Amino acid sequence: MNFFIQDAWAQAGGGGGAGLVGLLPMVAIFVIFYFLLIRPQQKKAKEHRAMVADLSKGDEVVTNGGVLGKITSTDENFVTVEVAQGVELRVQRFAIAQMMPKGTIKGGE
Numbered sequence: 001m002n003f004f005i006q007d008a009w010a011q012a013g014g015g016g017g018a019g020l021v022g023l024l025p026m027v028a029i030f031v032i033f034y035f036l037l038i039r040p041q042q043k044k045a046k047e048h049r050a051m052v053a054d055l056s057k058g059d060e061v062v063t064n065g066g067v068l069g070k071i072t073s074t075d076e077n078f079v080t081v082e083v084a085q086g087v088e089l090r091v092q093r094f095a096i097a098q099m100m101p102k103g104t105i106k107g108g109e
Contacts, residue, residue, distance in 0.1 A: 048094075051098070051099060052093045052094055052096060055071060055074055055079055055093060055096060055099075056074065057071055057072060057073060058070065058071065059071045059099055060099065060101070060102060060103075060104050060105055061079075061081065061097075061098065061099050061100060062096070062100060063091055063095050063096055064095050064097045065095075067081070067083055067089065068100065068104070068105060069081035069082050069083040069089065070082050072088060074093075077092060077093060078091065078093065079091060079092075079093055079096065
């Protein structure tokens with residue numbers, strides 16, 4: 001009744017290059033992840049840090065919460081954003097999502 005079951009035989013140790021060939025797909029996947037995910041994310045973070053460092057009075061910005069306003073004052077960690085006449089919000093610098101072109105606020109009124 002042993003004719004359906006094959007005997008298991010250990011194979012002799014293969015060549016030393018087989019381990020390197022097995023590692024090649026892992027290296028290729030890492031390279032793909034680096035160029036498609038990691039590098040663009042680092043580039044975007046670097047651009048955001050530069051934008052936040054260059055914030056100045058009079059810039060029109062959008063916060064991470066979607067609030068559009070004009071910067072009225074800045075300090076080391078916070079900026080004051082005027083969202084309507086007489087209404088000002090104090091937010092952290094890194095809460096600024098993007099700068100808008102000059103005149104964006106007047107175009108919406």
